[in-house]
Amino acid sequence: MIRVLIKEINSFLNSLIAYIVIGVFLTAIGLLMWVFPETNVLDYGFADMDTLFSFGPYVFLFLIPAITMRLFAEEKKTGTLELLFTRPLSDWQIILGKYFAGFLLVVFSLVPTIIYFFSIYKLGQPEGNIDTAGVIGSYIGLFLLGGVFTAIGIFSSSVTENQIVAFILAVFLCFFFYTGFSSLANIDVWGSASIYLEQLGISYHYTSLSRGLIDLRDVAYFISVISFMLLLTNLKLGSRKW
Amino acid sequence: MSISVKNLTKIYGNQYAVDDISFEVNKGEILGFLGPNGAGKSTTMKIATCYIPPTFGTIAVCGHDVVDKPMEVRKLIGYLPEHNPLYLDMYVHEYLEFIASLHGLSGRNGRSRVNEMIDMCGLEVEQNKKIGTLSKGYRQRVGLAQAMVHDPEVFILDEPTTGLDPNQIVEIRNLIKNISQDKTVIFSTHIMQEVEALCNRVIIIDAGKIVVDKTVESLQQGVETYHKLTAQFAERIDIEELKSIDGVLEVIEEEIGTYIIHTELSKDLRPVIFNFAMENRKSLLELKQEEVSLENIFHKLTKNIDS
Numbered sequence: 001m002i003r004v005l006i007k008e009i010n011s012f013l014n015s016l017i018a019y020i021v022i023g024v025f026l027t028a029i030g031l032l033m034w035v036f037p038e039t040n041v042l043d044y045g046f047a048d049m050d051t052l053f054s055f056g057p058y059v060f061l062f063l064i065p066a067i068t069m070r071l072f073a074e075e076k077k078t079g080t081l082e083l084l085f086t087r088p089l090s091d092w093q094i095i096l097g098k099y100f101a102g103f104l105l106v107v108f109s110l111v112p113t114i115i116y117f118f119s120i121y122k123l124g125q126p127e128g129n130i131d132t133a134g135v136i137g138s139y140i141g142l143f144l145l146g147g148v149f150t151a152i153g154i155f156s157s158s159v160t161e162n163q164i165v166a167f168i169l170a171v172f173l174c175f176f177f178y179t180g181f182s183s184l185a186n187i188d189v190w191g192s193a194s195i196y197l198e199q200l201g202i203s204y205h206y207t208s209l210s211r212g213l214i215d216l217r218d219v220a221y222f223i224s225v226i227s228f229m230l231l232l233t234n235l236k237l238g239s240r241k242w
Numbered sequence: 243m244s245i246s247v248k249n250l251t252k253i254y255g256n257q258y259a260v261d262d263i264s265f266e267v268n269k270g271e272i273l274g275f276l277g278p279n280g281a282g283k284s285t286t287m288k289i290a291t292c293y294i295p296p297t298f299g300t301i302a303v304c305g306h307d308v309v310d311k312p313m314e315v316r317k318l319i320g321y322l323p324e325h326n327p328l329y330l331d332m333y334v335h336e337y338l339e340f341i342a343s344l345h346g347l348s349g350r351n352g353r354s355r356v357n358e359m360i361d362m363c364g365l366e367v368e369q370n371k372k373i374g375t376l377s378k379g380y381r382q383r384v385g386l387a388q389a390m391v392h393d394p395e396v397f398i399l400d401e402p403t404t405g406l407d408p409n410q411i412v413e414i415r416n417l418i419k420n421i422s423q424d425k426t427v428i429f430s431t432h433i434m435q436e437v438e439a440l441c442n443r444v445i446i447i448d449a450g451k452i453v454v455d456k457t458v459e460s461l462q463q464g465v466e467t468y469h470k471l472t473a474q475f476a477e478r479i480d481i482e483e484l485k486s487i488d489g490v491l492e493v494i495e496e497e498i499g500t501y502i503i504h505t506e507l508s509k510d511l512r513p514v515i516f517n518f519a520m521e522n523r524k525s526l527l528e529l530k531q532e533e534v535s536l537e538n539i540f541h542k543l544t545k546n547i548d549s
Contacts, residue, residue, distance in 0.1 A: 003343045015331055079327030083388075086291040086323070087344045088316045241295050 004089070004097025008071070009104065018105055021063050025109040028059050033116060047124035048131060052113060053138040053210055057178055057202075060106070060142075060149050065170030067105055068153025069163045071098045072237075077161045091237050095230055099154050106146035110139075133212035141209035144222035145202060149174045151229035158233045177225070178202045244269050244396050244426035245290065249299035252285050259285040261450035262299070267443075269395075272422050274441035274458075275430040278544050282450040283430040284324050287400050290428075291321045304395055317345065320389035324400040326382055330374035334365060334384055337373060338391055345392035359387040363417060379410035386414070390421055397421065399429035403436060415440055434540050448544045461539060468492075471503040473515055474528040483522070487514055499527075 012018040032039045033051045041051060075081040084094055117135055124130050149170075156170035157163075181201030185194040198204050202225075205218040245267040252260040260282040267273050275283050288294050290301050292312040300307055306314040329337055338359060342352040360369050363383040368376055373384060382402065389397060402418065403411045418427060418440060431437065437444050437458065444461055446454040454461060468491055477499060484493045484501060489511050492504040505511045512529055519526040 003340065003348075007340050010336070011329070011331060078330070079323060079325055080329055082288075082293055082323050083321075083327055084344075086293050086316060086319070086321045087341070088313050088346075089344060090313075240293070 001093040001097045001100075004084075004094055005101045005104075008098055008101030012067075012101070012105055017067065018108070021067055021105060022109040022112075025059055025063055026112055029056065029113060029116075041120060041123075047120050047129050049117060049120060049135055049138065052116060053142060056110075056142050057145055057206070060146055061171060061174050061178065063109075064102070064106060064146065064149040065153045065156070065167045065174065068102050068150055068157050068170060069166040070157070071102065071154055072157040072233075073160055073163045073166045085240075091234055095154065095233050095237070099150060099230060102150040102154065103147055106150060107143065110142060110146065131212060134210060135212075137212040137214055138210040140214060141206045141218075144209075144219065145178075145206055148177065148202060148222055148225045148229070151226040151233075152177065155229045155233045155236070158236045178206075243267075243302075243305075244271075245301065245303055245428065247286070247290075247299070247301050250286065250289065250296050250301060251298040252282070252289060252294070253297045258450045260289075260296075263447065263450070263452050264299075265445055265452065265455055267426055267428060269426055270422075270424055271443055272418070272427045272429070272441045274437035274444045275428055275447065276432065276434075276437060276444060276540065277430075277447040278432060281447045281544075283447060284400055286447075287321075287398050287428070287430060290315075291319055291398055292316055317392070318395045320392070320394035320397045322385045322389045322397075322399045322402055326385040326402075328373050328381060328384060328388075331372065333372055334360070334369045334376075337384065338387055341388045342391045347392060355391060355393075359391050362390070362420070363387040364413070379406055379413070382406060382410070382414060383417070386417060386421075395425060397425060397427045397429070399427065401430055401432075403431065403433070411436075446540065446543055453543045468504040468507060469510075470532040471505060471511065471515070472496075472528070472530050472532065473501050473503060473526065475499045475501075475519065476525040476527055479522075479524060484515075484518075487511065487518060489514070 009018075029052055032055050033049075034040050034042065037043060039051050039055070041047075041049075044051075072081065075084070085091070117130075121128055121130055121132075152173045153166075153170040156173060157166040159169070160166050179201065182198045182203050185198035185201075187194075190197055199221075202222075205221045208215060209218050243266055247266070248264050250260055250263050251258065263282075263286070275286070277283050285294075289296050289308060290303065292308050292315050295309055300309065302308070303315045304318050306318070308315050332340070335356060338356040339348075339352050342348070342355055347355050360366060363386055365380065365383055365387065368380050373381060376384065386399075386402065389399065397418075399418070403414050406414060415436070418429065421427070429440075441458055443457050444454065445452055479499070479501065481493050481495060481501070484490060484503065489506045489509045490503055491506060494502040494504075496502055503511070503515070510531070512531060515529060516526060
């Protein structure tokens with residue numbers, strides 16, 4: 001698994017994908033947080049990081065599918081997947097190697113934003129006037145959300161040979177999981193079931209985590225969705241054996 | 243027994259890609275796996291390398307079954323898939339080290355093994371380039387190096403020479419010959435000369451079934467029922483006179499003065515025909531016995547099934 005992970009990371013770095021993803025993410029978030037007048041913290045006047053945590057998922061919505069779209073689709077198209085499958089590696093080792101390579105890139109792009117936290121911490125009046133617990137909870141939520149988006153992206157990449165199809169499918173699924181369920185739950189036809197429908201979506205658990213309360217049920221939700229998506233990927237890749 | 247295939251069948255939908263084939267390959271053999279496109283060569287190889295499972299039947303590699311012990315089998319096999327897939331954005335060294343590391347050869351061991359492979363495959367000049375910038379012949383060598391890097395017992399090479407120019411083909415053949423000592427090699431092709439140049443045994447497969455499983459020599463002898471002589475005279479000869487020679491089965495006049503003569507297998511009639519020309523005061527311009535080419539044999543064998 002480690003070998004596949006290292007190979008994928010190397011290929012991210014060699015192909016500039018890593019730099020572009022991290023660069024675009026940080027530029028976009030940086031602009032939103034410090035420059036754009038509608039959203040920047042300085043004009044807003046309150047020491048919090050809501051801008052990062054409310055816009056972050058939408059930036060990820062496009063960036064993560066762009067990272068993951070090639071992971072399986074490209075290998076399928078060029079036939080190198082056959083090369084990997086005929087080596088002493090289990091399917092899971094290949095899937096997890098690729099998954100963690102993608103996830104690591106997400107982590108790398110998110111880690112520098114911790115500087116924003118210290119900036120705002122210092123800027124607070126009085127100094128340190130920021131809801132630290134809320135920020136930690138939100139970070140955990142954002143990492144987990146990145147994990148879910150990566151898993152969705154990996155699955156989308158495994159169902160097609162075409163990277164563009166993989167990208168579009170992943171963006172749609174990520175969007176649907178993020179806000180689709182809660183928006184659907186708002187339609188007035190579900191009656192008392194609407195609360196369960198809303199709980200299927202990411203945003204419900206994400207907001208709950210960003211309040212600073214790390215509820216095991218929310219974490220369990222994220223881990224389950226990740227496992228479910230990876231399981232589907234494994235099923236799809238195993239379907240060559242049917 | 244390096245590889246034993248028993249009653250192997252693979253069904254896609256309702257199409258039999260491989261239909262109940264059985265054969266065995268011993269250590270030290272180079273087996274040519276032959277057949278027209280879509281005959282089931284690649285399918286058999288994919289099953290042997292644990293990429294896809296068989297529908298019925300089994301393949302065992304050095305005693306390990308492909309379904310029960312895929313990891314053992316994968317360690318023993320060096321596989322070059324059809325079309326030689328490669329990571330084009332990786333460097334030659336990087337790629338070979340990656341494959342070596344998947345087989346547990348990492349660090350210094352892996353690097354020294356990769357260097358050996360680079361020497362062996364003649365990749366010294368190209369070793370620091372990206373695979374995507376290499377020519378087809380060099381890519382093929384990288385493919386072979388990748389198959390050999392973990393020093394496997396069995397090589398499975400799916401059409402290793404397609405798309406190469408004649409010089410490159412000769413080089414790749416020599417490479418295969420070199421690696422085949424005390425190993426087992428199965429390679430598929432639809433080019434007959436390759437089999438003549440490399441193999442000691444041939445399996446011809448058509449529409450999923452084995453048509454022939456023979457050594458190359460016995461194959462050349464077994465199929466033809468007559469020798470074919472071409473004789474060119476300066477003037478017209480009476481066909482009946484030629485036919486009256488003992489051992490001549492059939493005479494066909496191709497054009498004036500040129501005759502195709504079918505003769506019995508047991509006899510070489512060339513001296514007789516030469517004497518015949520002398521006695522009848524005819525001038526013989528050319529006389530040659532056609533070599534039985536494997537190409538003809540292949541053609542015959544795989545055509546019979548279609549019709």
